Amino acid sequence: MSDLITTNVNGRAIEPERVKAWANLNGTGTIALRGSLNISSVVDNGTGTYSYNLTSPMAAANFTTIANGHRSDIGSDSTDANVSSTKTSTVSSYRTVSVALSGVLRDFEQLNSIVMGDLA
Secondary structure, three states: OOOOOOOOOOOOEEEEOOOOEEHHHEEEOOEEEEEHHHEOOOEEEOOOOOEEOOOEEEEOOOOOEEEEEOOOOOOOOOOOOOOOOOOOOOOOEEEEEEEEEOOOOEOEEEEEEEEEEEEE
């Protein structure tokens, strides 16, 4: 028999092996979440840098984040993004940074991120 533990986040059952938070963000102009789980808000910290605040905190600040995104305007930096999560995570937030292929910080139309680890 399995010792499956579930935690309730925003009315949804979350199993230990599952993603604990995710976000689909429009990162251009006035930023806006298109969809999310366990994300209470997102802060635009300047070009290409965003802080995501978690509704339910993680157990420790060493959780895993994975992020990607894209920008579709015309130009040599246009089609792909190098988006990485930074090491400024706390138990209740994390940051992403979006960088064009040229190495310049850029806002992207679609930024996706997921969080894995244990909830508090």
